[in-house]
Each structure stands twice: as structure tokens, then as C-alpha cells.
Amino acid sequence: MSAAAGSAATSFADTLQASQLEASGLQKRYGARQVVQDVHVRVAAGEVVGLLGPNGAGKTTSFYMIVGLVRADAGAISIDGKAVHALPIHERSRLGLSYLPQEASIFRKLNVEENIRAVLELQRDESGRALKPAVIAERLTALLRELGIEKLRGT
Structure with a gap:
């Protein structure tokens, strides 16, 4: 993630604070339908991650839970080890978690x-x-x- 020693070039990722987003054990149910079950994601600052899967696999719901648009039924979300899963979306945004x-x-x-x-x-x-x-x-x-x-x- 960091520029090579002695390099004058600085990537955008290098300008960000060293941060890590972690989501663990995320679950979401709508009525009798389990749409997300035990999702775990860890992303470092500057890292690009894609969620792949068929329609209805829970990709969008997982993302929405992480950014705060949908409340998870279970699981934890943290930035640099600090719990953020109970924070509203605007407070998560202030921490750099944007949508x-x-x-x-x-x-x-x-x-x-x-x-x-x-x-x-x-x-x-x-x-x-x-x-x-x-x-x-x-x-x-x-x-x-x-x-x-x-x-x-x-x-």
C-alpha cells in the first residue's frame, strides 16, 4: 500500500490514514428468508475488493449493512478495531466509510x-x-x- 522507499510518487491510497474495515458474522433475515448468513470481510485502506455472486446472494445487502443503510440482525463492523455497527450512516461517513x-x-x-x-x-x-x-x-x-x-x- 505504501510507495517504494525513495520514490517521489505517492499514490492516493498513501494519502489516506492507515485504516482497516472489518465486518464479521453479518446476518440478515427478511421474514423467513435468510438473505445474508455469516459474512466476513476485511479491507485495508486503499485496497479494492469486489463481492461476486449470483443475483440474490446477499452482496448488496451485505454492503448496505456495512455502510449503515440496513441494520444487521447479527455481526460486528469495525474500523481500526473500533465498533461502528451501532453508528448511523452519517457518523460512519465521518469516519471515512462512504457510499x-x-x-x-x-x-x-x-x-x-x-x-x-x-x-x-x-x-x-x-x-x-x-x-x-x-x-x-x-x-x-x-x-x-x-x-x-x-x-x-x-x-
Whole structure:
């Protein structure tokens, strides 16, 4: 996750606080139907993880439980070992756990830069304060560069 020693290049992941998200034993039932049973996920800062499975396997419900859109019937969710499963979604967001919907229509009128900035503005520094505009701009540029989409910035 960190840049090589002596390297001038810094990835977007390196600008984030060292964090780990962990969900363990997540369960969800709707009536008699068990939709999620004993899900375990561990994700480090900067790591990209995909949930794969057939329709109805519980991927979306698991994700919704982690970000706080759906309350888990059982299990625990933590960031850096601190329990967050009882926190509402807005408090999880302040800890850096954000949700960007797949539905494009929500941000249709925003360009690439504005879409990324919207997510970065939800992040907090190590003291829990909103990031300063200069830090957001730096992270935005680093992310655009890392993803190779700098030329799409204003589109």
C-alpha cells in the first residue's frame, strides 16, 4: 500500500490514514428468508475488493449493512478495531466509510472532478475535522493521476 522507499510518487491510497474495515458474522433475515448468513470481510485502506455472486446472494445487502443503510440482525463492523455497527450512516461517513451509489442519475450533472470531490469532501482528517480545500485538491489530483483519467477531469 505504501510507495517504494525513495520514490517521489505517492499514490492516493498513501494519502489516506492507515485504516482497516472489518465486518464479521453479518446476518440478515427478511421474514423467513435468510438473505445474508455469516459474512466476513476485511479491507485495508486503499485496497479494492469486489463481492461476486449470483443475483440474490446477499452482496448488496451485505454492503448496505456495512455502510449503515440496513441494520444487521447479527455481526460486528469495525474500523481500526473500533465498533461502528451501532453508528448511523452519517457518523460512519465521518469516519471515512462512504457510499457512492452505482445509479449514475444521482450525479449525472456533475463532471468527473465534481463526482470525486463529492466523495472526498466526506472524508475527515486524523482529528475528525473536515479536510481543508488544499488537501482535497491534492488528493483529487493524486487520484485522477493514479487512475489515469486526468484528461477527463472536466468532463
